[in-house]
Amino acid sequence: MALIRKYFWLGLVSTLALGAVFAFLGVYDTDNLPFQKRYIFWTSTMVTGTAAGALAGPWVFNHVLRGRNTIAQLAVVAALISCPVLLVIVGFSTGFTSSWPTNDLPMQYARVFAISFILVSGTYVAAKALGVIGVAAVSSTSDPSPITKFLSRLPAKYRGAELYAVSSEDHYLRIHTDRGEELILMRLSDAMRELEGAEGLQTHRSWWVASKGVDEMSRENGKQTLMLKSGVAAPVSRSFAKAVREAGLGGL
Template sequence: MSTRLKRLITGDPAKGVGIAVAAGVFLALTNAFGSTTGLGLRLAYWVVLMIVAGLWAEFCMRTIRRLPGMERSWLIRFVVSVLVIGLPLTVVVWGVTGWIFYGQAYGPDMFPGLVWRVLLITAVMTAIGMAMEPKTATTHAGEGPPRFLDRLPPRLRGAVIHAVQAEDHYLRIHTDRGSDLILMRLSDAVAELEGLEGAQTHRSWWVARDAVQDVKRGDGRATLTLEGGLIVPVSRRHARALRQAGWY
């Protein structure tokens, strides 16, 4: 079994192979393309095709998610994903389905009709996949300085923020000039950190992406080593989203 398929199965079965198989069964039972072949062949064809399509979709969505600006607009990412995933799949369906069901290739006149059906199926599957993505609070680099900088204690003004750590009702701000405490909730701090590229890696940690020097993984968990040697945990809840965003 390929590494990618293992990740798809073990990472989130409902989002991976389970959804692909369910979609394949649905297409076979509803005879989506009007085939005259038996149910067994339709099941085999559609289930295999949907698993392959799921692997292709995961690769595409992971790549698209890393493109500048995609994390900021759900709609733009959705439209781009549907087109990038669906158009190549349309070519595959057009080139293969006729041979499987009718023993001969589809003609060019069949292609336009296949496009909207494949894109519709792709849109539904993409929407399900995006809705089930793990939610991780992320911040993005921007033109203006983040509001959070105004909360830095006087001795840390002008320092580069590496991480923010929740400690009871306080936050410890880790910078290139040392650390200090302020009274604030982490959720509020993340909102005010917009303007810096970073993400929440744990319920108690936000990390600046540029501060990450090394990543270590083991036993299903990961830790980030930041500038200055600070070790930050990555929880299971946030690991997949960070991995998909290219953090490691």
């Protein structure tokens, strides 16, 4: 609750402050208006952008582009916010008479997008500094799965990915996912401890395989392997063959 209040006050103060700054500078050719009207214009615009961001932000970050590149997420949010903001600007500029030439809209939208992207990025940095971002994501699922916790060790693009397997390479672990592979410095025993309770099992002294990561089982020269959905073959040693068979991985 304290973080929500902190975020609310951050948005409110930012809106009032930016409205004053934009009014003072006479941005967007508004310097010919009295300061009071400029302030009302820019504050209304900022309120619209803040409200649109409150709706678009969680939708983009937690659903549409979850775990993707942050710059891309911010760009999409800015693009969505720019639509209602542009309508407000057009409304004020034309006296809400729709007399603005339509051939000028693309250029106006580009200008609004540039400003929106800067403001959205600034808000993101401020919210992250205040601890708002990250806490909300954790609170959305009161008990995140072991796989979700484990993948949080990886770069942002792997957040929300589907885990296929974990294989040991010297002092490193290769993490196999539907978004590619990544190496991290960790022991397999520690990884398996973190993945306890997840749907999967150890198939080899150097492999742990997720149940949903298996495409099929193959056997060659008496040796069993599990083909991951990524096309990588995960070995099955004799000591773990019974457990793999009982788990029904790959039709075993």
